[in-house]
Amino acid sequence: MLKIATAAALVAALTATPASADCWTAMWATAVQQPSADVWYPTWAEKGFVNHSVRQAVRVTAGGSTIRIRLSNAYGTTPLHLTGASVGKAGTGAAVQAGTLRPLAFAHSASVDIPTGGQTASDPVRLAVKPGDRLTVTLYFQGTTGPATYHNLALATSYRATGDHTRDPGAGAFAETNTSWFYLSGVDVHDDGAAVATFGDSMTDGYAATQDADNRYPDALARRLAGRRPVLNLGIGGNRLLNDSACLGERGLTRFRWDVLGQPRVKTVIVLEGINDILLGMQEPTPCTTPATKVSANDLIAGYRQLIRDAHARGVRIIGGTLLPANFTDEPEAIRDAVNAWIRTSGEFDAVVDFERAVADSADPDRIRPAFDSGDHLHPNPAGYQAMADAVDLHAL
Structure with a gap:
């Protein structure tokens, strides 16, 4: 049996679009999972994060000039407080390409609280991307998150650093690595594709x-x-x-x-x-x-x-x-x-x-x-x- 919300509650929470979908098309997405020790690879999901910046890269499959990210707390046991976030074009390793780092906002605020079992979308941000570009999303959690909603088999390297590095384009602080995605569930482009x-x-x-x-x-x-x-x-x-x-x-x-x-x-x-x-x-x-x-x-x-x-x-x-x-x-x-x-x-x-x-x-x-x-x-x-x-x-x- 699943350990948290019923399937009916998850359907209600996860099919509720976090913002109007009329002008957005998903160009990257992953299916999120309940944190567990018994899956493919070791992960940070069970312990979650505290005073950590988590930097993760994804490859988008469409292009455009305005994007947003989506985050999921579907399997969280408590509301999730995200202190800050940013997006940019991925460089080598944990680095972000010069001149591409953009801070993210949520309803015009740098931080957001995502309810237990819920999800959210960032405000639109101007960043020109092409099909096949790799984007880097950095999430900072000042407090304790508890177990993290995640996708285990990312087959992509994610990075972790202590403290707030959402506006740090360098790779030096990100000394820890993992092979899962955490909280990140989608990247959308502003178009009618x-x-x-x-x-x-x-x-x-x-x-x-x-x-x-x-x-x-x-x-x-x-x-x-x-x-x-x-x-x-x-x-x-x-x-x-x-x-x-x-x-x-x-x-x-x-x-x-x-x-x-x-x-x-x-x-x-x-x-x-x-x-x-x-x-x-x-x-x-x-x-x-x-x-x-x-x-x-x-x-x-x-x-x-x-x-x-x-x-x-x-x-x-x-x-x-x-x-x-x-x-x-x-x-x-x-x-x-x-x-x-x-x-x-x-x-x-x-x-x-x-x-x-x-x-x-x-x-x-x-x-x-x-x-x-x-x-x-x-x-x-x-x-x-x-x-x-x-x-x-x-x-x-």
Whole structure:
């Protein structure tokens, strides 16, 4: 069971847009998680921060002259007091490019209190950015934050310094590093564009991609689109479609409503989720995978149908991705095959991207091609993620 607010309360809080979305389009976003020790990498999230500046870099997928950032306290146990914040273009390491540092305000104030379970957006700030630019966001917490809402598998280096360094463009004070994002949930551009969301588990999140290289499949898709449409990565490693996890995110059926449909101006979503439902349902449960519920192909298909209904109710186009080869045998492989056959042939998704065939070994289609295998026979390497992105028909978006 999740440790904090009910799923219904989270839906209400997280789908409430922090400011008018009419003139904003998301150009970077991540799915936030409850802090837990039992996830992919060690993190600062459980202890949180006190008198710390946290500097984190993200690569945006659209351009414009006016931006804002979004922050989430969805899993905070108390209201979050942010003392100050800034944004700029990322330099080397923790440095900020000269002349690009901009202080951030919230309702014209340098500080803001974010309610327990809530979120906020900064005031607009003038900073010209291009698709593919890396931005640095620095957050300063003078007091004690408590456990921090975060995204575990950032595959990007974040930095920490003692004291207020929001207006310090240098890297020298930032001696500590981590591989997660904290509180930062979105970066928006002031325009009327249409974003593409990618939604799912570790294959979307980018497990086994290269640290700080931005070579997950959504990154490669964003490069193909070259700023014509922003691409948002809303994957959570280990996430399941049908069951919640205390540390790997609420079930996809629930979080789809805030992680995808709550984003500013998402018009298309690519769904790739279900492999963990099959895999973890066959294994002994852990604190992160309780309940370990066995699922059938029909269970997963019913889940996809709910996602389709939810997307269409909001006027969002939904594309189904086939499940990747997973080195399964017997019963779990039969479930995966049945699910993929339905995705390809049912006609219920608006379009299909055949990720399985993009990365499968031609000599053994139930296994990932050796050239695309990260080594665990499940997750692609960067070449495999590029092949996934290349399989997306850009016209289908």
